[in-house]
Amino acid sequence: MDYDFSNKVVLVTGASSGIGESTALLFAKLGAKLSLVGRNEANLRAVAAECEKQKGVKPLAIVADLGTDEGVQKTAKQTLEHFKRLDVLVNNAAIGARTSILHETDMKVFDDVFRIDVRGVYLLTKLLAPALIETKGNVINVSSIAGTFVSVGSLPYGMAKAALDHFTRLVSLExxxxxxxxxxxxxxxxxxxxxKRALCATDIDDEFKQWMEGAKKNIPMGEPCVGDDIARMVVHIASEHSRLVTGTIVEVDGGLRFNNMSDALVTHVK
Known part of the structure; x- marks a missing residue:
């Protein structure tokens, strides 16, 4: 299949690393005009520079905290002022958290996760919906299978992603x-x-590799995803090849959802 986004404006949140970075780079290769949002300015500008190298199209880099109304409003305002339109909104920005059992959980963790993972997505989509209606565009929310399958130690995150999935289904009908x-x-x-940060008490590569070696045994296809795996699916759903696909939750997980989710996520976590 051929994908061409050369006449499209695409906004990717959480673009300074991980899935957001991979998604931004792939859209750049396909010629999209990009608005990239992240909190880490140095990383964000490095990603923007790499995107520009793909087709010579300079992205708009917006440093903003989407856990605040001010950050969300800044993102919507600057994107529309710069490009005058929007075709694709990729709500990828999120934070994760490992938590203890319910009665020992710090409510600040809950609030932080929901501010970014749910409220930020809700408000940004609300603000940009009129622009997307004008272009007959589309929204891609990046969730997690943690929103469907329970895992001890990820209660706020799992709840937030379940809320995001429901948001997708309902707003798609609207x-x-x-x-x-x-x-x-x-x-x-x-x-x-x-x-890596959520699962390891320290940011040590060996510890993370040990965890991955143990955890991937629970994945039926034998290996975890990388950012490009998710980015390719985002692009496909954002493209005209998926013109009648809406309200859908597409899992990219190597079959993990069919396995014991709790064991897969808890194994080898110290």
């Missing part, structure tokens, strides 16, 4: 008559910086 599609790509175990 916007379908307007010609806007809304879908979710739901990764399984994915090698990225966020997972």
């Amino acid at each position: 916007l379908a008559p307007k010609g806007v599609r809304v879908n979710t790509v739901s990764p399984g175990m994915t090698v990225n910086v966020m997972r």
Whole structure:
């Protein structure tokens, strides 16, 4: 299949690393005009520079915290002022957290996760929906299979992703008559910086590699996803090849959802 986004404006949140970085780079290779959002300015500008190298199209880099209304409003305003339109919104920005059992959980963790993973997505989509209606564009929310399968130690994160999945299904019905599609790509175990930080008490490569070696035994296809696996699915659903796909949760997980989710995520975590 050929994918061409040369006349499209694509906004990718959480673009400074991981899945967001991979998604931004792939859209850049396909000629998209990019608005990239992240909190880490140095990383974000490095990703933007790599994207520009692909087709010579300079992205708009927006440093913003999407856990705040100000950051969300800044993102929407600057994107529309710069490009005058929007065709694809990729809501990828999120934070994860490993937590203890319910009655020992710090409510700040809950609030932080929901501010970025749910409220930020809700508000940004709300603000940009009129622009997407004008272009008959589409929204891709990046969720997680943790929103469907329970895992001890990830209660706020799993709840937030379940909320995001429901948001996709409901908003897709609201916007379908307007010609806007809304879908979710739901990764399984994915090698990225966020997972490394969430699962390891220290940022030590050997510890993370040990965890991955143990955890991937629970994946039926034998290996975890990488950012490019998720990015390719995001692009496919955002493209005209998926023109009648909406309200759908697409899992990219190597079959992990069919296995024991709790064991897969807890194994080898110290």
